[in-house]
Amino acid sequence: MFQNLSQRLTTVFDKLRGRGLLSEDDVNSALREIRIALLEADVSLPVVKDFVEQVRIRALGQEVIRSISPGQMVIKIVHDHLIDLLGTDEVELNLATTPPANILMVGLQGSGKTTTSGKIAKHIRGRLKKRVLLVSLDIYRPAAQHQLEVLAKALDIESLDIIPGEKPLQIIDRAKMRARQGSFDVVIYDTAGRLHIDDTLMDEIKAIQAATNPIETLLVADAMTGQDAVRIAEGFKAVIALTGLVLTRIDGDSRGGAALSMRAVTGCPIKFLGVGEKIDHLEVFYPQRLADRILDMGDIVSLVERASDIVVQEDAEKLAKKMQKGQFDLDDMASHIQQMLKMGGLSTLMGFLPGMGKIKDQIADSGIDDKMIRRQLGIIYSMTQQERKNVQILNASRRRRIAKGSGVEVSDVNRLLKQHQQMQLMMKKMGKLEQKGIKGMLPSALGNLFGR
Ligand SMILES: Nc1nc2c(ncn2[C@@H]2O[C@H](COP(=O)(O)OP(=O)(O)O)[C@@H](O)[C@H]2O)c(=O)[nH]1
Ligand SMILES: [Mg+2]
Numbered sequence: 001m002f003q004n005l006s007q008r009l010t011t012v013f014d015k016l017r018g019r020g021l022l023s024e025d026d027v028n029s030a031l032r033e034i035r036i037a038l039l040e041a042d043v044s045l046p047v048v049k050d051f052v053e054q055v056r057i058r059a060l061g062q063e064v065i066r067s068i069s070p071g072q073m074v075i076k077i078v079h080d081h082l083i084d085l086l087g088t089d090e091v092e093l094n095l096a097t098t099p100p101a102n103i104l105m106v107g108l109q110g111s112g113k114t115t116t117s118g119k120i121a122k123h124i125r126g127r128l129k130k131r132v133l134l135v136s137l138d139i140y141r142p143a144a145q146h147q148l149e150v151l152a153k154a155l156d157i158e159s160l161d162i163i164p165g166e167k168p169l170q171i172i173d174r175a176k177m178r179a180r181q182g183s184f185d186v187v188i189y190d191t192a193g194r195l196h197i198d199d200t201l202m203d204e205i206k207a208i209q210a211a212t213n214p215i216e217t218l219l220v221a222d223a224m225t226g227q228d229a230v231r232i233a234e235g236f237k238a239v240i241a242l243t244g245l246v247l248t249r250i251d252g253d254s255r256g257g258a259a260l261s262m263r264a265v266t267g268c269p270i271k272f273l274g275v276g277e278k279i280d281h282l283e284v285f286y287p288q289r290l291a292d293r294i295l296d297m298g299d300i301v302s303l304v305e306r307a308s309d310i311v312v313q314e315d316a317e318k319l320a321k322k323m324q325k326g327q328f329d330l331d332d333m334a335s336h337i338q339q340m341l342k343m344g345g346l347s348t349l350m351g352f353l354p355g356m357g358k359i360k361d362q363i364a365d366s367g368i369d370d371k372m373i374r375r376q377l378g379i380i381y382s383m384t385q386q387e388r389k390n391v392q393i394l395n396a397s398r399r400r401r402i403a404k405g406s407g408v409e410v411s412d413v414n415r416l417l418k419q420h421q422q423m424q425l426m427m428k429k430m431g432k433l434e435q436k437g438i439k440g441m442l443p444s445a446l447g448n449l450f451g452r
Helices: 003-015 024-040 045-061 070-086 113-128 143-155 168-181 199-212 227-239 258-266 288-292 298-325 330-342 346-350 355-366 370-381 385-389 396-406 410-435 442-448
Strands: 102-106 132-136 184-189 216-222 244-248 271-272 282-284
Touching: 003 070, 003 288, 024 045, 024 070, 024 199, 045 070, 070 258, 070 288, 102 113, 102 199, 102 227, 102 298, 113 143, 113 184, 113 216, 113 227, 113 244, 113 271, 132 143, 168 184, 168 199, 184 199, 199 227, 216 227, 216 271, 227 258, 227 298, 244 258, 258 271, 288 370, 330 370, 330 385, 330 410, 370 396, 370 410, 396 410
Parallel strands: 102 184, 102 216, 132 184, 216 244, 244 271
Antiparallel strands: 271 282
């Protein structure tokens, strides 16, 4: 479904790929093409505008990493923003409540509610190992309740008996009783299709939501309807609380705009994708995977990630130099600690200091671990900017406040300050000695710094 968009973007990026330096014009013309590609994919205009602007800001403000080309950097930025747009983390179905967890399916007629109810029931039973009861509240189309019953039978999942003439609220009462008796973990309520502008039916769904008190209210929307799907989601959201979205017919030849705009416009996470008519055609929504599918640039993305790691290393080297000059405050100490954590801990940083290699083992033996280092970071972050720049002002009451703020004892704060002081002193001394050509003191001295 994202083929066209994918192709368009690939073409834009192919032009950037091999290039050396990129001018602002290069970036702008690439962004113009990305904009057109997104609009042609039927992504909503405000979303496109915002997307392009964000990428522009980052692309132009980006420090270019030596080992990669600016073009590659832009590709990585677009990829990252695509994930942002789709939602940065996958949002699992929430079933964390006293059983039964009720799931309410809402949406337009024909959007795929009944089919998706069956698919989700199967997903919950298979993957999450829970017992599911299927209930149809669609009393308006004669065949609707039977459609769900047939589906349930085929899946060997229980559905609530059909009693002709019952109203939704009566059915709900019965469903609750059955769920209790049968100790069901999850009840999925399928509902009749409705338009968000149909007041009578929207009042009904409000009453249904109140009566079922669902932990998940999922709007099922047809991705093929493009921007209409997004407008419908907004319309529903204005009337009832939605917890998530299911986009169906992702397998169709729509242009993908709905999938791309949905999250940004509604603020609601996409939880599942319907990718076909068969009962197994349901995918848990992973933003990263979809971004990868759209932007088939995995090689570049990982290349840039590796190169960024190298930058982290270069920063660490700079910091090590600063340390040797003895000119570093608590902010420097904090970024120093962060660098270490980013790079895989204390021992990696030691590797950048001359002669440090030897005492790596000593450090490992002394029981200094990254957890302890993180605690030190916590202490520093509980200080004000002023305090970090100027440790002298840290009197007893300030130290108490900082200890409280970072959940440690005052003695821990004192120890950190002492370490910092020692570090500063020793660094200064070491710098001088190194200038005179005396080496080898720094490592052994540093070894004690993070000690308890
Ligand atoms: N291709 C495709 N068809 C789907 C998908 N989900 C549902 N359908 C089909 O859409 C039609 C309407 O689905 P249904 O569940 O009855 O919609 P409801 O009116 O919202 O309950 C059926 O023919 C389904 O097989 C999907 O993800 N892909
Ligand atoms: Mg239905």
